Amino acid sequence: MLVVPGDILYEGRIRTGDNTYRSQGKVSATRIGLVNYTKGMVSVIALEARFNPLTGDLVIGEVVDIELGKWILDIDAATPAVLNVPDAIDAPFRSDIDMTKILDVGDIVVAKIVDMDRQRTPILSILGRDLGRVAEGFIVRLTPSKIPRLIGKKGSMVNMILRETGCNIVIGQNGRILIHGKTREQEEQAVSVIEKIEREAHISGLTNRVQEYLKNMKEEKG
Amino acid sequence: MSKEKKKTRRKTKKKPTKRFDGRNPMELRPIKIESGVLPNADGSAYIEMGKNKVLVGVFGPKEMHPKRFAKPNMATLRCRYHMSPFSVDPRRSPAPSRRDMEIGMVMTWALEPAIFLDRYPRSVIEVYAEILEADGGTRTACINAATVALVDAGIPMRDLVASCSAGKMDGKLVVDLGDYEDKEGEADVPLAYMPKLEKITLLQMDGVLPPNEFEECINLAIEGCKQIYEIQREALKKKYGISEELQEEAEE
Numbered sequence A: 001m002l003v004v005p006g007d008i009l010y011e012g013r014i015r016t017g018d019n020t021y022r023s024q025g026k027v028s029a030t031r032i033g034l035v036n037y038t039k040g041m042v043s044v045i046a047l048e049a050r051f052n053p054l055t056g057d058l059v060i061g062e063v064v065d066i067e068l069g070k071w072i073l074d075i076d077a078a079t080p081a082v083l084n085v086p087d088a089i090d091a092p093f094r095s096d097i098d099m100t101k102i103l104d105v106g107d108i109v110v111a112k113i114v115d116m117d118r119q120r121t122p123i124l125s126i127l128g129r130d131l132g133r134v135a136e137g138f139i140v141r142l143t144p145s146k147i148p149r150l151i152g153k154k155g156s157m158v159n160m161i162l163r164e165t166g167c168n169i170v171i172g173q174n175g176r177i178l179i180h181g182k183t184r185e186q187e188e189q190a191v192s193v194i195e196k197i198e199r200e201a202h203i204s205g206l207t208n209r210v211q212e213y214l215k216n217m218k219e220e221k222g
Numbered sequence B: 001m002s003k004e005k006k007k008t009r010r011k012t013k014k015k016p017t018k019r020f021d022g023r024n025p026m027e028l029r030p031i032k033i034e035s036g037v038l039p040n041a042d043g044s045a046y047i048e049m050g051k052n053k054v055l056v057g058v059f060g061p062k063e064m065h066p067k068r069f070a071k072p073n074m075a076t077l078r079c080r081y082h083m084s085p086f087s088v089d090p091r092r093s094p095a096p097s098r099r100d101m102e103i104g105m106v107m108t109w110a111l112e113p114a115i116f117l118d119r120y121p122r123s124v125i126e127v128y129a130e131i132l133e134a135d136g137g138t139r140t141a142c143i144n145a146a147t148v149a150l151v152d153a154g155i156p157m158r159d160l161v162a163s164c165s166a167g168k169m170d171g172k173l174v175v176d177l178g179d180y181e182d183k184e185g186e187a188d189v190p191l192a193y194m195p196k197l198e199k200i201t202l203l204q205m206d207g208v209l210p211p212n213e214f215e216e217c218i219n220l221a222i223e224g225c226k227q228i229y230e231i232q233r234e235a236l237k238k239k240y241g242i243s244e245e246l247q248e249e250a251e252e
Helices: A144-151 A153-165 A184-200 A206-221 B003-014 B098-114 B138-152 B179-184 B211-238 B241-251
Strands: A008-011 A020-023 A026-029 A033-038 A041-046 A058-067 A070-074 A081-084 A108-116 A122-125 A138-141 A168-171 A176-180 B031-035 B043-049 B052-063 B076-083 B123-133 B162-169 B172-175 B187-194 B199-203
Touching: A008 A041, A020 A041, A058 A122, A058 A168, A058 A176, A081 A108, A138 A184, A144 A153, A144 A168, A144 A184, A153 A168, A153 A184, A153 A206, A176 A184, A184 A206, B031 B138, B031 B211, B043 B138, B052 B138, B076 B098, B076 B138, B098 B123, B098 B138, B098 B187, B098 B199, B123 B138, B138 B162, B138 B187, B138 B211, B162 B179, B162 B211, B172 B211, B187 B211, B199 B211
Parallel strands: A081 A122, B076 B123
Antiparallel strands: A008 A026, A020 A026, A033 A041, A058 A070, A058 A108, A070 A081, A108 A122, A138 A176, A168 A176, B031 B043, B043 B052, B052 B123, B162 B172, B162 B187, B187 B199
């Protein structure tokens, strides 16, 4: 059921899940979304929400600034993220390092949130497999709360898209998705599928509809 | 309720004389709200409230610039109210006037209680309201549209804020005053209200009213807000409306 902020979801004793709040014994929604009652808990699956960075999230960000010993990245969160030099080259910062040679302003980076500092600024790292600067591909945006629908149950949705389009897809938890295929056509296919998910994420039977959509697209082409 | 109040109410009921624009005293202007109209804003809304036409964009929560204005414990809400030069006759200067700044501040105060600002410390939420056509009661239209835009931006809120005005024109109490009633009438009471929490977030008055009529005006405006609240809900749900049919299909 679609709810808007302020809608009363439950009166009485119940645990409050995501996007809900309790006031005077009533549990209400804080965002527009779909209500989900599970055992002893009520939550709202948001249809519109900003990315809430958590430790361990894989994100795709853009370098917006370089300061002494650190890069500042925009990861579509309320505050920008920080990437320190030791988290980028696995060596301590020295003043003779030319930081722009490693990452420059405007670069797109796949990174992992390893920590939050005292002011809850996300600290990133690009040390690890498949992390680091992105050389080519498409970046598409999806509302961050819809990422679980793109992945599907045990990755069923994303695996299907991988199989059908032949593209390599990296999903950032912040809603930026990197698509890299062999041909422009493949990439455009994957982009249109993600746009479809953005529009229809809140309707059940999404995987089947996407499968059909991909099939139709292939037939049109063939 | 006092006897006097009953008297005035009976009077208005007995003579349902039309207002100058053909409305009944308790009738709102036709309202149309649309959400998600600006692709580059985080959230947006467009409202038509009678002849008022307002476009609202919401950006953020994002980093505050300059940084020293950021509050360490909560987000800041910034509202900018601006009337386009062509929104009124005669054309006005596009520079922000004293009135624009006041209404921007009033919008901030009206919306702040509904938002969980403490969830986003050191950041800023920006609301830009642009009046494309003005016909009295633009601040209420702005607040109505800004609420829809804030929800569209995915900002956590306690409740929606609906806003409506009530006032007195030719000795009669009326709701949702138009430009002519605003200027020629005896009093104008704009009010913003959170219908589910039953809390008033904005209350202003322009003109002179006896205390009993002032209270009556508040009640009338609250009734108006409740009607507007339903329209806001519909507007928010409409964005996902086409898909509700799909949902029924999927359930079948």
